[in-house]
Amino acid sequence: MEKTIQLLDCTLRDGGLGLEDSFKNNISDVGFSETDKMEMADCLSDAAIDIIELGSIELSDHDKTRFAIYQDVESISRKIPSKHSKNSLFVGLYRGPDTPIEDIPEHNSDLVDGLRVIIRYSELKKSIEFCAALAQKGYKVFVQPMLTMRYTKEEISYLIDAANDMGAYALYFVDSYGYMDEEDVRHFFTVYDAGLGKDIRIGFHAHNNMNLAYANVKSFINEKKDRKIVIDSCITGMGQGAGNLQTELIVPYLNQKWGKTYHYDAVLAACEVLDHYQSSNLWGYSVTRLLPAIYKTAYKYAISFRKQYRLSYVEIRKILESIPEEFRHRYTPENAKKLLELYQASNEKSL
Numbered sequence: 001m002e003k004t005i006q007l008l009d010c011t012l013r014d015g016g017l018g019l020e021d022s023f024k025n026n027i028s029d030v031g032f033s034e035t036d037k038m039e040m041a042d043c044l045s046d047a048a049i050d051i052i053e054l055g056s057i058e059l060s061d062h063d064k065t066r067f068a069i070y071q072d073v074e075s076i077s078r079k080i081p082s083k084h085s086k087n088s089l090f091v092g093l094y095r096g097p098d099t100p101i102e103d104i105p106e107h108n109s110d111l112v113d114g115l116r117v118i119i120r121y122s123e124l125k126k127s128i129e130f131c132a133a134l135a136q137k138g139y140k141v142f143v144q145p146m147l148t149m150r151y152t153k154e155e156i157s158y159l160i161d162a163a164n165d166m167g168a169y170a171l172y173f174v175d176s177y178g179y180m181d182e183e184d185v186r187h188f189f190t191v192y193d194a195g196l197g198k199d200i201r202i203g204f205h206a207h208n209n210m211n212l213a214y215a216n217v218k219s220f221i222n223e224k225k226d227r228k229i230v231i232d233s234c235i236t237g238m239g240q241g242a243g244n245l246q247t248e249l250i251v252p253y254l255n256q257k258w259g260k261t262y263h264y265d266a267v268l269a270a271c272e273v274l275d276h277y278q279s280s281n282l283w284g285y286s287v288t289r290l291l292p293a294i295y296k297t298a299y300k301y302a303i304s305f306r307k308q309y310r311l312s313y314v315e316i317r318k319i320l321e322s323i324p325e326e327f328r329h330r331y332t333p334e335n336a337k338k339l340l341e342l343y344q345a346s347n348e349k350s351l
Contacts, residue, residue, distance in 0.1 A: 178209025
């Protein structure tokens with residue numbers, strides 16, 4: 001039973017992207033130290049976590065290594081711990097299909113085992129072709145359609161067919177804005193399970209805007225039947241926005257209820273590595289991060305309204321309650337400003 005469940009820790013990747021996002025929005029200048037990145041990877045390996053994500057891969061003119069963002073597969077692969085469990089897989093994540101496929105080497109034993117790819121909704125076909133090319137190069141490919149709730153039935157079918165055709169390692173559903181409930185989890189699992197080949201894993205990446213990540217993941221596990229599944233988690237829930245399912249929370253449950261044998265002391269040692277990052281409150285549940293989940297919008301709107309424009313929770317709620325559909329999933333500073341102007345204009349008319 002336990003071999004059909006894999007836990008993927010994405011602390012370095014999702015946490016790193018969260019730190020980068022805070023930096024870009026002038027919220028914080030915090031980044032990972034090289035020592036902490038090494039210790040985190042070592043602890044996760046010592047814990048015998050099945051899959052360890054070492055960070056992101058992105059072409060850039062800037063050095064982003066303090067956010068665990070690297071220029072290429074070779075660079076991120078050098079972060080694999082020298083002494084690691086033979087049973088652990090190591091992966092990196094492409095933030096989209098931007099790297100020329102010819103610049104990515106054929107897989108070999110010196111490189112990460114797998115690559116996760118964020119499927120860019122606006123470039124769906126290009127993203128899927130990028131995934132297929134990586135699979136051809138010998139990588140285990142994890143197909144990650146962000147904000148899966150926005151996909152139509154036809155688009156989900158396209159993802160399933162593409163995952164089958166390329167022999168993907170896993171096809172995920174991703175609760176990017178943290179508003180999925182147990183019914184949504186059961187729906188996506190049922191659709192995926194019916195369409196995917198038996199050897200392709202179903203993955204779930206939960207966010208904690210409504211404090212439902214743990215409950216939703218338990219529902220996901222209970223749906224699994226004979227299907228192989230992958231669960232994403234992060235140490236202390238570290239991640240973008242409200243963060244993710246906590247590794248230290250799910251590990252005891254998997255050990256006690258599902259026959260897993262993760263080493264919990266090593267997980268707690270990983271929590272110690274992040275202890276001094278938590279005081280900055282850069283991730284985790286908050287009212288600011290809850291409100292956009294209630295109204296099924298991009299969470300960065302609420303953060304902008306609260307941090308930059310100093311709006312009250314009631315004001316934020318009123319703006320998000322009536323957000324135009326074209327703005328809902330696409331946060332930009334310009335869109336946030338437009339929404340605020342619309343709200344102010346509406347208030348003036350009502351006076």
